[in-house]
Amino acid sequence: xxxxxxxxxxxxxxxxxxxxxxxxxxxxxxxxxxxxxxxxxxxxxxxxxxxxxxxxxxxxxxxxxxxxxxxxxxxxxxxxxxxxxxxxxxxxxxxxxxxxxxxxxxxxxxxxxxxxxxxxxxxxxxxxxxxxxxxxxxxxxxxxxxxxxxxxxxxxxxxxxxxxxxxxxxxxxxxxxxxxxxxxxxxxxxxxxxxxxxxxxxxxxxxxxxxxxxxxxxxxxxxxxxxxxxxxxxxxxxxxxxxxxxxxxxxxxxxxxxxxxxxxxxx
Amino acid sequence: xxxxxxxxxxxxxxxxxxxxxxxxxxxxxxxxxxxxxxxxxxxxxxxxxxxxxxxxxxxxxxxxxxxxxxxxxxxxxxxxxxxxxxxxxxxxxxxxxxxxxxxxxxxxxxxxxxxxxxxxxxxxxxxxxxxxxxxxxxxxxxxxxxxxxxxxxxxxxxxxxxxxxxxxxxxxxxxxxxxxxxxxxxxxxxxxxxxxxxxxxxxxxxxxxxxxxxxxxxxxxxxxxxxxxxxxxxxxxxxxxxxxxxxxxxxxxxxxxxxxxxxxxxx
Numbered sequence: 346x347x348x349x350x351x352x353x354x355x356x357x358x359x360x361x362x363x364x365x366x367x368x369x370x371x372x373x374x375x376x377x378x379x380x381x382x383x384x385x386x387x388x389x390x391x392x393x394x395x396x397x398x399x400x401x402x403x404x405x406x407x408x409x410x411x412x413x414x415x416x417x418x419x420x421x422x423x424x425x426x427x428x429x430x431x432x433x434x435x436x437x438x439x440x441x442x443x444x445x446x447x448x449x450x451x452x453x454x455x456x457x458x459x460x461x462x463x464x465x466x467x468x469x470x471x472x473x474x475x476x477x478x479x480x481x482x483x484x485x486x487x488x489x490x491x492x493x494x495x496x497x498x499x500x501x502x503x504x505x506x507x508x509x510x511x512x513x514x515x516x517x518x519x520x521x522x523x524x525x526x527x528x529x530x531x532x533x534x535x536x537x538x539x540x541x542x543x544x545x546x547x548x549x550x551x552x553x554x555x556x557x558x559x560x561x562x563x564x565x566x567x568x569x570x571x572x573x574x575x576x577x578x579x580x581x582x583x584x585x586x587x588x589x590x591x592x593x594x595x596x597x598x599x600x601x602x603x604x605x606x607x608x609x610x611x612x
Numbered sequence: 613x614x615x616x617x618x619x620x621x622x623x624x625x626x627x628x629x630x631x632x633x634x635x636x637x638x639x640x641x642x643x644x645x646x647x648x649x650x651x652x653x654x655x656x657x658x659x660x661x662x663x664x665x666x667x668x669x670x671x672x673x674x675x676x677x678x679x680x681x682x683x684x685x686x687x688x689x690x691x692x693x694x695x696x697x698x699x700x701x702x703x704x705x706x707x708x709x710x711x712x713x714x715x716x717x718x719x720x721x722x723x724x725x726x727x728x729x730x731x732x733x734x735x736x737x738x739x740x741x742x743x744x745x746x747x748x749x750x751x752x753x754x755x756x757x758x759x760x761x762x763x764x765x766x767x768x769x770x771x772x773x774x775x776x777x778x779x780x781x782x783x784x785x786x787x788x789x790x791x792x793x794x795x796x797x798x799x800x801x802x803x804x805x806x807x808x809x810x811x812x813x814x815x816x817x818x819x820x821x822x823x824x825x826x827x828x829x830x831x832x833x834x835x836x837x838x839x840x841x842x843x844x845x846x847x848x849x850x851x852x853x854x855x856x857x858x859x860x861x862x863x864x865x866x867x868x869x870x871x872x873x874x875x876x877x878x879x
């Protein structure tokens with residue numbers, strides 16, 4: 346049986362005494378590729394922040410690698426990588442692509458020590474894995490949204506982490522580059538033996554790539570294999586899935602007729 | 613004009629001006645990139661309360677202002693992390709409160725005859741030996757901190773969440789930066805004045821940002837611009853008997869306007 350690396354038990358969390366995540370219980374196994382879907386404001390990002398140790402739960406227990414992620418030391422932190430929405434990253438900042446990837450190594454290097462040749466080699470290797478090594482010396486703002494996102498993935502994997510957390514990684518990337526981006530993720534997962542948790546609105550990609558899907562709207566309404574979740578009427582209802590056809594592997598699965606609630610909304 | 617360099621008080625003024633120009637430029641780079649100018653303004657104004665308290669109790673005003681501003685900086689930081697009130701509003705509240713305290717302390721001081729105008733707008737020729745030691749001591753402390761935590765400060769300014777997840781102690785870096793801002797501003801009060809200190813934190817770094825995309829070059833350029841502004845502002849203030857802080861800020865702003873025009877033409 347594979348190892349549980351993330352475990353949430355009856356977790357409540359939110360901001361200003363308002364719970365965005367309510368009573369969430371979830372296990373993620375080593376090697377899982379979990380897609381989190383759900384409406385905006387439904388607590389998807391909050392869930393990722395809890396796992397990344399950026400937010401303390403109001404109630405319940407969060408364990409990552411068997412430890413409270415809020416109490417992670419530097420060595421624990423090097424085991425996880427968190428890539429947030431590209432749009433949140435500040436622009437106009439005077440750093441190169443290489444500088445951004447090197448930042449991923451800073452905590453491991455420690456204060457008062459300078460960047461050495463071996464660190465630069467590691468950063469180039471991480472950039473090579475995402476196909477961005479040719480852009481290393483460019484200013485970060487000279488890149489497109491998709492390229493930037495690859496750079497942030499490179500920063501994430503520069504320490505060879507075990508867990509990669511992605512928050513809507515394809516926001517602002519055009520359809521063609523989205524496919525290439527997902528293909529890259531799939532390769533990285535295989536090469537680096539990663540466990541991936543990804544929030545995405547891209548239902549067809551979720552159906553094609555992930556091994557598990559959680560449908561989150563404050564609570565986890567449905568969790569399981571993509572075929573089961575995406576054909577589940579309740580999941581579609583709660584998560585506002587608006588695709589009439591889901592492509593999974595080579596099969597076209599028609600999951601539902603146009604939803605009744607959507608027709609009402611359109612009136 | 614060079615004759616005046618033989619006077620000891622002019623030499624002291626110039627040394628103090630150049631050192632504080634370097635400090636303000638270095639710390640200003642982080643203030644601008646992390647968009648902390650309002651917090652810098654709040655800390656600068658809180659120094660007024662400290663100066664007034666020092667005058668009232670007969671303490672050294674610089675020491676009183678350093679301690680007072682540092683305590684206020686920490687309170688702003690702690691409140692920001694723990695309060696529901698927005699950071700903007702919190703700074704505004706502390707800003708007004710400490711200025712009000714300063715006015716009350718001055719009101720209590722019946723024998724008071726110090727030159728408040730000098731504290732508010734700078735009086736570079738009033739720099740004493742003690743001031744020079746304080747500025748020198750703070751300079752060593754600030755530059756050593758920036759050297760030791762150079763990587764961490766850069767990552768924190770660029771992407772605070774990313775830094776935290778990757779293992780940088782962002783809480784420590786945040787409070788360190790607040791400490792460095794408060795110390796830098798307070799020791800610069802004699803030269804630049806409470807009201808104008810924040811302008812000098814922002815202007816050299818903002819000017820340098822128009823000229824480079826490289827972080828290290830940015831810092832060097834900010835320092836060069838700051839020192840040029842300080843020395844020429846001092847010369848103008850001496851020649852025309854003006855408040856030193858005001859003259860320095862006007863020169864820095866003229867340089868900023870010139871560089872802005874130049875960078876537009878270049879495009």
